[in-house]
Every structure is written in structure tokens, then in C-alpha cells.
Amino acid sequence: KAGVTQTPRYLIKTRGQQVTLSCSPISGHRSVSWYQQTPGQGLQFLFEYFSETQRNKGNFPGRFSGRQFSNSRSEMNVSTLELGDSALYLCASGQQGYEQYFGPGTRLTVT
Amino acid sequence: GESVGLHLPTLSVQEGDNSIINCAYSNSASDYFIWYKQESGKGPQFIIDIRSNMDKRQGQRVTVLLNKTVKHLSLQIAATQPGDSAVYFCAEKSAGGYQKVTFGIGTKLQVIP
Numbered sequence: 001k002a003g004v005t006q007t008p009r010y011l012i013k014t015r016g017q018q019v020t021l022s023c024s025p026i027s028g029h030r031s032v033s034w035y036q037q038t039p040g041q042g043l044q045f046l047f048e049y050f051s052e053t054q055r056n057k058g059n060f061p062g063r064f065s066g067r068q069f070s071n072s073r074s075e076m077n078v079s080t081l082e083l084g085d086s087a088l089y090l091c092a093s094g095q096q097g098y099e100q101y102f103g104p105g106t107r108l109t110v111t
Numbered sequence: 112g113e114s115v116g117l118h119l120p121t122l123s124v125q126e127g128d129n130s131i132i133n134c135a136y137s138n139s140a141s142d143y144f145i146w147y148k149q150e151s152g153k154g155p156q157f158i159i160d161i162r163s164n165m166d167k168r169q170g171q172r173v174t175v176l177l178n179k180t181v182k183h184l185s186l187q188i189a190a191t192q193p194g195d196s197a198v199y200f201c202a203e204k205s206a207g208g209y210q211k212v213t214f215g216i217g218t219k220l221q222v223i224p
């Protein structure tokens with residue numbers, strides 16, 4: 001089975017812009033979670049989608065949003081980018097109640 | 112401005128020795144625990160998991176121990192190899208099917224050849 005794929009792998013954006021990141025889960029996995037990883041805060045949970053519904057949300061501002069499509073692919077969007085949004089954004093897919101498998105991440109740099 | 116990073120605990124181990132990485136968790140409702148390994152430039156990789164109704168689980172070269180009384184988790188790596196060098200995270204999940212996972216800050220394992 002192919003692993004979790006994330007696109008793009010690297011991205012440079014300017015403050016105030018918006019960005020959309022994409023995640024394709026492992027075939028058959030219906031749960032997709034997003035995490036932000038920074039040197040200052042470590043790995044932090046953003047949100048989880050299951051069958052196109054957001055089931056769980058972390059403590060992030062409303063500028064961070066996501067969605068999941070009927071084929072389980074997911075996108076996350078960050079609007080009005082701030083310098084502090086520079087991070088590695090990780091997507092993980094899984095089956096309900098079991099372990100998650102992470103993608104390689106998208107490295108976002110905001111200048 | 113200057114950013115302040117998390118100070119990752121570092122464990123240095125001689126190649127061939129056993130490694131023990133410790134983790135404390137805080138949520139008594141957590142019923143599922145996972146250890147992940149993250150190599151530079153990659154996403155976390157699942158190593159081993161354990162449910163709260165167990166106190167020990169073994170995998171290939173790895174053992175996870177869970178002490179619910181003191182909310183402590185440990186990962187033991189036998190015969191540590193240079194390829195084991197990475198940051199190791201423990202993570203916890205509360206009961207239910209939802210995948211909200213809380214990660215610890217991680218421990219950097221350095222294997223000395």
C-alpha cells in the first residue's frame with residue numbers, strides 16, 4: 001500500500017497570504033488528522049476528519065481550517081498567514097481507534 | 112524576534128547497549144499510548160503501541176512499559192543501532208474512536224558508534 005502523501009513538500013509564502021495544503025491518506029483509511037510541528041511548541045493537534053466530518057479540533061485560531069472529500073483526501077487552509085505559522089504541517093491517516101500513519105509533512109515558511 | 116525552542120532531552124547511548132526512553136503523561140483518561148520515531152526531515156513513524164489494560168508489550172527489539180499508577184511510559188530499545196538515532200515521541204489518546212493524539216515534547220536519541 002502506498003503511504004500517506006502530502007503536497008507540496010515545501011512552500012514559501014508572505015505574511016497576509018493564504019495557503020492550502022493537501023493530504024492523501026492510505027487507501028481505506030477514513031480518518032485524517034493534521035498536526036503542526038514547530039521547534040517552540042512541538043507537535044500540536046490541529047483537527048481530525050472522518051467521513052468528511054470534523055470530529056475533533058485543537059486550540060488553533062479560526063484562520064486554520066480544513067475539509068475532507070468523499071475519497072478521504074483532505075486539505076487544510078491557513079488564511080492571513082503570520083510569521084509564527086512557519087512550521088512543518090503533518091497529516092496522519094488511520095482507521096477508527098487504531099494507530100495513525102504520518103506523511104512526510106509540508107514545510108511552510110512565512111516571510 | 113528571537114524564537115525559543117523546546118529543550119529536547121537527549122540520551123546518548125553506545126552502539127550495542129540498551130536504551131530506555133521515559134515519558135510522563137498527565138491525562139488519567141488516556142487509554143491508548145503510542146511511541147513514534149521521527150528522523151530528520153521525515154514524519155513520525157509508528158514504533159509500538161499499548162492499551163491501558165496492559166502493562167507491557169514487546170515488539171522487535173522494542174518493549175513498551177506502562178505504569179498507570181504513576182502515569183509513566185517507557186520505551187526500551189535492545190542492542191541500539193546507529194539507525195535508531197532519532198527523536199522519539201510518546202503520545203496518548205483518550206478513550207473513543209476519535210484520533211486526537213497528544214504528543215510529548217520528545218527525546219533525542221544519539222547512538223555513539
